[in-house]
Amino acid sequence: MQAFCCHRAGYTLNQANPPVDTPVFIDQPCRTSGFRLLLRQVSNAHRATIDRNNMMKEKQAWFKPLLDNVVREMIKTGAIRGAAVEAAPIWGSPGNLLIAKVWDASNKSQFIWTIAGDNAVTDHIPGSLAANAQAAARHFALKWQMDADRLLQVAKNKAPAKDSDGNMEAYTSKLIGYAEALYDLAGRDDIWKSR
CATH class of the missing domain: 1.20.58 (Methane Monooxygenase Hydroxylase; Chain G, domain 1)
Known part of the structure; x- marks a missing residue:
């Protein structure tokens, strides 16, 4: 949920990254001129949210197949074992490099760091090393x-x-x-x- 409130001529954003169709709530009464300014800024914030959501979709389109390949390779090489394996991207530069955590679903504390991408060799180390x-x-x-x-x-x-x-x-x-x-x-x- 995203909430805006007026503070003199500006606004504050209490929570970021709402879903695109989330209504915007104004939690404090505003003067008329401040309200117009607020609506303009809400509109800009909404546009920024849509841009952020599009960027996240593009990043996911890049890292999801790469992460799937990394998990397959970690299972194939025996770096991780288990009936269910989970992974999470931790840091990435789309199109270049992805650093992720991979673990057996039954023991999340025993993870491995993995690295992959166009500008890296796919590799892994125990989670305790970093x-x-x-x-x-x-x-x-x-x-x-x-x-x-x-x-x-x-x-x-x-x-x-x-x-x-x-x-x-x-x-x-x-x-x-x-x-x-x-x-x-x-x-x-x-x-x-x-x-």
């Missing part, structure tokens, strides 16, 4: 950097093979790029608080 999505992102970045270093060591110690070396080097370079970009992203506190 307190929030930002810490999970930082952990994934460091993990990927260490994985890339291990791959480089394996490539150096291995007998040269034409096809596999090129693929391993390309994958390692890609992993390093993802790790560096994610680490930079994890260091930006402003984007983690606003989402």
Whole structure:
């Protein structure tokens, strides 16, 4: 429910994100001029609510199939077990990156952090390793950097093979790029608080 009240020439929004068809209630009497201003601002707020709802639908259209794929992969690899598995998107940048929690429905406290997207490798860590999505992102970045270093060591110690070396080097370079970009992203506190 959304309630507006007049305060001199403006209004305050007591609750945000109402459903589009929710009626707007004015909880304090207003002077005539204030009432006109209020109606204009209610109209703008209603438009903003519709825009917010459309944005949420677009975000859901992006993250729902990605989250479904992540859950399938976590079950397939044995990272999560159970008859019923649940997942929740925690942080995302549509089209780029999604950080989510996945857990067995019978034990929500034992979750795993997952990461996936066009600019990430699908991966997971135990929930106990990170307190929030930002810490999970930082952990994934460091993990990927260490994985890339291990791959480089394996490539150096291995007998040269034409096809596999090129693929391993390309994958390692890609992993390093993802790790560096994610680490930079994890260091930006402003984007983690606003989402």
